[in-house]
């Protein structure tokens with residue numbers, strides 16, 4: 001049996017050979033998941049023996065570019081832990097931009113907000129906001145039954161069953177209103193755009209949106225004003241080059257818009273207020 005230190009070396013070498021950038025940091029996570037010995041223990045007791053096979057099996061999956069979050073079965077989002085796995089998009093750090101926008105737009109944490117999350121996936125947007133607004137209620141819509149199963153698991157583990165309704169449907173088709181805030185991170189990658197290899201493991205329906213990547217915005221904008229209360233907000237994540245196009249789509253649908261950048265300074269969201 002190798003030592004923990006030797007096992008970390010072996011996993012890191014496998015990941016490095018596959019071109020993974022932060023091979024050693026990821027190796028420590030994989031060894032922790034496979035052996036139950038976290039980074040602190042790995043450093044404190046490097047000579048402790050550890051079974052190699054489970055860690056090397058995970059290393060092979062990661063070397064094939066399966067997302068680390070699928071291997072670990074979880075991903076942190078805005079300080080909360082979400083269960084995640086095949087069939088649902090891994091929550092991305094840039095999507096936290098929508099949470100920041102919502103917290104700024106509705107500073108009263110005691111407000112009884114009604115929220116709608118379009119394309120809820122793991123539920124990360126809806127459930128994070130419900131966690132921050134204890135009197136809010138909301139609906140998460142997704143067309144994918146698998147995604148909704150992950151969302152339901154997260155709703156349960158966050159104790160939000162009483163305030164979050166999960167609905168299978170095509171964007172706003174089966175949705176009434178009125179909502180104070182409609183938000184969403186719709187698919188927005190164009191058919192010919194380059195993609196990270198990890199995205200091959202994620203559902204295409206969570207990523208691709210027609211030839212120009214704008215199909216979902218057009219569909220959502222067509223009905224969004226109907227479900228918002230007067231003065232209500234829509235906040236949509238966008239790809240870094242889509243700000244002008246999504247702004248135009250929302251303005252034509254009757255919204256006054258502004259943009260919001262992510263931590264890297266890239267346009268990351270368009271926020272629209274319903275014109276009354």
Ligand SMILES: C[S@@+](CC[C@H](N)C(=O)[O-])C[C@H]1O[C@@H](n2cnc3c(N)ncnc32)[C@H](O)[C@@H]1O
Pocket residue numbers: 089090091092095118119120121122123124125141142143144147169170171184185186187188205206207
């Ligand atoms: C980019 S993922 C976002 C998931 C999650 N909100 C997040 O930010 O991690 C887009 C989600 O939209 C869902 N979706 C795609 N087309 C849809 C449609 N026509 N109606 C409802 N949901 C749809 C996908 O199944 C996927 O879960």
